[in-house]
Amino acid sequence: MNPENLQFPKKTLSPEQRERISMALSRKRPGVSLSLMHRVFQLSVTLVLLIGVGIFSLFFISGEKGEDARNGGSDYSLELPDGIVSERSGNTLIFKQGERTVGGAAPTTPEEKQSLESGPGIFEKKEINDLKYPAERILEHVKTMNATQTYHYFVQTDEKTWVRVYFHTPYLTEEQAAEAMRTFSID
Structure with missing residues (x-):
């Protein structure tokens, strides 16, 4: 099968159709852009991770102090x-x-x-x-x-x-x- 022998239908656009499509693509859509949503998502994930590490560190540090107190908590x-x-x-x-x-x-x-x-x-x-x-x-x-x-x-x-x-x-x-x-x- 030779691709040159195949006949595919061709669609041509009029200048008016091209202008309409171009204007539709360049027009600002109401709402938040996808790139802004992506950045907000990245920042929120980073913030959640930092808060999680901070809380884990506090529990780890206070946990060790608590363990020391249990091992010799009595005077x-x-x-x-x-x-x-x-x-x-x-x-x-x-x-x-x-x-x-x-x-x-x-x-x-x-x-x-x-x-x-x-x-x-x-x-x-x-x-x-x-x-x-x-x-x-x-x-x-x-x-x-x-x-x-x-x-x-x-x-x-x-x-x-x-x-x-x-x-x-x-x-x-x-x-x-x-x-x-x-x-x-x-x-």
């Missing part, structure tokens, strides 16, 4: 030996002897305890039964400029809440740490 206290003071920073206590940090207490998780237990330098792991709450003591050999050993007490205050209380030697002895832990309480 805890203990009596320290003479010459040692505690400074509170949120849910964390820092034990100081002059300018030197000699220990502290902070909310923790079982995973952090597990991580410490699997690290090098663990000398002893022992359950402590003479405290108000179930506890476990881990003796870690540190040998830094500030400490040679650290006594870590992991106290389980309820099903989900753990507190790690730690004391650095030689600033506090094992007896002083044990005596301070006997006074540990949740307010």
Whole structure:
């Protein structure tokens, strides 16, 4: 089949018809143009995405703060030996002897305890039964400029809440740490 042999009908427009079609195409239609609607759609989608990311960020940030509060939301206290003071920073206590940090207490998780237990330098792991709450003591050999050993007490205050209380030697002895832990309480 040869296209040159085919006869297609031809339509020719008069100059008046051409003018009418041209005027109809160039005439402004009432309403909003398609390009303007497209731009408005793009801006609205962008705005919705930005608001969504902002709300997600707020929930994420406040969610982490809320989780920290749940992990150590209760105030805890203990009596320290003479010459040692505690400074509170949120849910964390820092034990100081002059300018030197000699220990502290902070909310923790079982995973952090597990991580410490699997690290090098663990000398002893022992359950402590003479405290108000179930506890476990881990003796870690540190040998830094500030400490040679650290006594870590992991106290389980309820099903989900753990507190790690730690004391650095030689600033506090094992007896002083044990005596301070006997006074540990949740307010």
